[in-house]
Amino acid sequence: MKDINIEVPSQTIFGLLGPNGAGKTTLIRIITQIIFADTGQIYFEQEPIKPEDIRKIGYLPEERGLYKKMKVGEQLIYLARLKGLSKFDATKKIKFWLKKFEILNWWDKKIEDLSKGMQQKIQFIVTIMHEPSLIILDEPFSGFDPINVNIIKDEILELKEKGCTIIFSTHRMESVEELCDHIALINKSSVILDGSKKDIKNQFKTNTFVVEHIEKLNPVDSAFEIIDQKNIEENIYQSTLRLSNGNKANQLLSKLIDTTEVRAFAEKIPNMNDIFITKVKEEENE
Amino acid sequence: MNNIFLVIQREYITRVRKKSFLIMSIVGPLLIAGLWIIPIWLATRDTEEKTIEILDDSGLFQSKFSESTAFKFNYLDTGIDEAKQIFSSSDSYGLLYIPNISLDDPEGITFFSDKNPSIEVIQNLEREMKGVLEEIKLVRSNIDKATLEGLKVDLSIDMINMADGGEKTGSAGVATIVGYISALMIYFFVFVYGIQILRGVIEEKANRIIEVIVSSVRPFHLMMGKILGVGAVGLTQYLIWLVLSVGITTGISTFYNVDRTAAMTENMEMADDGDEGAEFVAEIFNSLESINFTLLAFAFLFYFIGAYLLYGSLFAAIGSAVDNDTDAQQFQLPITIPLIFSLIVLSAILREPDGSLAFWLSMIPLSSPIIMMMRIPFGVPFWEIALSMSFLVAGFIFTTWLASRIYRIGILMHGAKVNYRILAKWFFMKN
Numbered sequence: 052m053k054d055i056n057i058e059v060p061s062q063t064i065f066g067l068l069g070p071n072g073a074g075k076t077t078l079i080r081i082i083t084q085i086i087f088a089d090t091g092q093i094y095f096e097q098e099p100i101k102p103e104d105i106r107k108i109g110y111l112p113e114e115r116g117l118y119k120k121m122k123v124g125e126q127l128i129y130l131a132r133l134k135g136l137s138k139f140d141a142t143k144k145i146k147f148w149l150k151k152f153e154i155l156n157w158w159d160k161k162i163e164d165l166s167k168g169m170q171q172k173i174q175f176i177v178t179i180m181h182e183p184s185l186i187i188l189d190e191p192f193s194g195f196d197p198i199n200v201n202i203i204k205d206e207i208l209e210l211k212e213k214g215c216t217i218i219f220s221t222h223r224m225e226s227v228e229e230l231c232d233h234i235a236l237i238n239k240s241s242v243i244l245d246g247s248k249k250d251i252k253n254q255f256k257t258n259t260f261v262v263e264h265i266e267k268l269n270p271v272d273s274a275f276e277i278i279d280q281k282n283i284e285e286n287i288y289q290s291t292l293r294l295s296n297g298n299k300a301n302q303l304l305s306k307l308i309d310t311t312e313v314r315a316f317a318e319k320i321p322n323m324n325d326i327f328i329t330k331v332k333e334e335e336n337e
Numbered sequence: 338m339n340n341i342f343l344v345i346q347r348e349y350i351t352r353v354r355k356k357s358f359l360i361m362s363i364v365g366p367l368l369i370a371g372l373w374i375i376p377i378w379l380a381t382r383d384t385e386e387k388t389i390e391i392l393d394d395s396g397l398f399q400s401k402f403s404e405s406t407a408f409k410f411n412y413l414d415t416g417i418d419e420a421k422q423i424f425s426s427s428d429s430y431g432l433l434y435i436p437n438i439s440l441d442d443p444e445g446i447t448f449f450s451d452k453n454p455s456i457e458v459i460q461n462l463e464r465e466m467k468g469v470l471e472e473i474k475l476v477r478s479n480i481d482k483a484t485l486e487g488l489k490v491d492l493s494i495d496m497i498n499m500a501d502g503g504e505k506t507g508s509a510g511v512a513t514i515v516g517y518i519s520a521l522m523i524y525f526f527v528f529v530y531g532i533q534i535l536r537g538v539i540e541e542k543a544n545r546i547i548e549v550i551v552s553s554v555r556p557f558h559l560m561m562g563k564i565l566g567v568g569a570v571g572l573t574q575y576l577i578w579l580v581l582s583v584g585i586t587t588g589i590s591t592f593y594n595v596d597r598t599a600a601m602t603e604n605m606e607m608a609d610d611g612d613e614g615a616e617f618v619a620e621i622f623n624s625l626e627s628i629n630f631t632l633l634a635f636a637f638l639f640y641f642i643g644a645y646l647l648y649g650s651l652f653a654a655i656g657s658a659v660d661n662d663t664d665a666q667q668f669q670l671p672i673t674i675p676l677i678f679s680l681i682v683l684s685a686i687l688r689e690p691d692g693s694l695a696f697w698l699s700m701i702p703l704s705s706p707i708i709m710m711m712r713i714p715f716g717v718p719f720w721e722i723a724l725s726m727s728f729l730v731a732g733f734i735f736t737t738w739l740a741s742r743i744y745r746i747g748i749l750m751h752g753a754k755v756n757y758r759i760l761a762k763w764f765f766m767k768n
Contacts, residue, residue, distance in 0.1 A: 080749070083552045084552075085551050105553060110548075110552040112545075112552070114545045114548055115548065121351065129347050132343050133554055134553050174549070177549060
């Protein structure tokens with residue numbers, strides 16, 4: 052990886068994006084001190100990261116699993132104690148989480164007797180049970196059914212409210228759209244995009260608007276350009292219009308009102324999926 | 338450091354709780370005790386009384402067969418056909434027919450029976466008849482039995498070990514047995530528990546729990562925790578075996594004690610020279626004394642643990658590099674070769690426990706534990722032991738370092754095709 056410089060604001064959900072093999076997992080492994088960077092420094096809570104900081108980090112790897120022959124309760128206690136919790140505290144916290152997910156009766160079940168989705172829930176608890184201030188989730192939703200995805204999503208948002216910082220690595224752009232406040236896009240081991248979701252979206256705005264109106268528009272005005280126009284219902288048309296430089300949305304609207312009857316008017320905001328694809332392709336063409 | 342103990346604890350508890358551990362703990366001593374008990378049981382079990390009809394046409398064997406609890410003899414004085422009929426109608430074990438034989442060429446002796454007679458019975462009869470004939474021949478040659486006994490020479494060389502100034506009676510036989518047992522115990526321990534380490538590492542990799550664990554434990558701590566935890570399981574198993582074996586064997590011996598002492602006294606009375614047995618026992622005890630047991634026990638413990646740590650870390654490194662047991666085999670071979678080689682050359686070492694082959698192999702850490710344990714009962718200069726032990730310590734520090742460098746990379750690699758060049762690359766890779 053080269054010249055990676057990312058700042059993750061605290062108490063936000065930070066989306067770490069990038070195509071396969073871009074270096075996301077490597078970066079995460081460096082943050083979690085599983086491997087070490089040849090050069091560079093990670094700062095954690097304004098200070099160079101220390102080995103003890105690992106106890107304040109919760110990491111859910113993409114490649115994850117549990118000891119199949121161990122029982123749920125003892126396995127969770129073991130993993131919590133590795134994070135520095137006492138046996139007593141660990142038991143208390145684990146019971147809290149199991150109760151919250153309504154799975155306290157799994158305590159004496161062996162992992163191998165649980166379904167994949169059930170194991171995923173246990174793994175999520177492993178990640179957060181020691182109350183870390185930084186939570187790193189690598190593809191957290193893979194293997195979950197939609198109901199459980201929502202449970203986990205709610206949990207992530209709740210953790211953010213409680214003050215946790217969450218780094219979230221995924222390919223699923225709709226969850227990025229939904230959850231993330233900040234985003235960094237990594238491709239070929241370097242950062243190609245970094246900032247708040249709002250800023251990035253603004254940056255990728257193309258000044259295009261989708262308008263529904265009655266009667267066909269004629270491309271006469273210099274203020275805008277008609278990219279696309281189609282008849283969606285009898286006498287109702289949907290047009291995609293691009294504003295020429297210097298013009299504001301209101302000017303466009305007033306011009307449209309003069310010429311036709313407007314039924315709907317909305318700015319076309321690029322979604323993360325488009326931004327992702329545009330940006331990665333751009334890089335490849337260079 | 339605290340984490341290393343948690344890892345050891347988990348490895349230990351999960352393994353000791355397994356059913357297979359419990360089963361092995363019970364079956365092991367039973368097997369060991371079985372090795373002691375079965376011969377005793379065979380020797381003392383009540384054999385069925387066998388009656389053998391004897392038709393002696395030569396007249397040399399009248400009342401010469403010695404009766405015992407196992408055999409009764411019934412001498413017939415009829416023709417062979419009639420004898421066969423008598424035998425058929427009786428429930429005797431067999432009919433021994435001795436024709437009119439010549440002393441120099443006793444042929445035509447036949448044993449009739451309605452089932453295949455046991456070799457033991459036949460050998461017993463042959464031995465008795467030989468004795469009778471030999472005695473007759475002695476008389477014929479004018480030699481009495483006492484003269485013959487006087488001609489026999491009984492000779493054994495006393496071995497005195499003059500090392501360390503003192504003089505100690507030794508016995509190559511006892512030293513060989515002690516050496517073999519210690520060497521074999523180290524060999525099996527390293528092999529059995531080394532493979533367990535390997536399996537454990539592969540399991541963590543295959544389970545994909547490894548990345549969760551190494552985000553809270555340093556890979557080196559995880560590796561050492563596993564090696565030490567598995568080792569502790571092994572030691573526990575050995576200890577249980579020792580205690581149970583001694584317990585069972587003592588128990589059984591006490592139970593059979595009466596019979597055995599009785600049998601032994603009987604044997605001694607039967608022997609012409611009653612002191613011989615006692616002398617033999619005394620000799621064994623003398624030579625056991627000649628072995629320095631404090632040194633032996635210390636050396637055994639040292640080489641035992643040293644060998645385990647040395648090979649254990651190598652097994653861990655292999656486990657980390659591969660994805661499954663099958664892939665592990667190609668890397669296992671170079672590790673197991675020195676172990677097997679040490680075991681094979683043991684007989685060569687025995688011929689020359691102080692030769693140069695023995696010396697060099699007991700300096701190389703890969704072979705020194707097994708070779709040294711074979712040599713120590715024969716007496717090894719102190720400086721050699723000290724040197725070999727220091728090399729072993731240096732050896733396992735080196736293999737642990739080597740293994741930990743491969744391990745830290747290997748555990749995170751899934752589905753990578755691994756060969757020796759890649760292992761070397763991982764080894765030299767900076768953090």
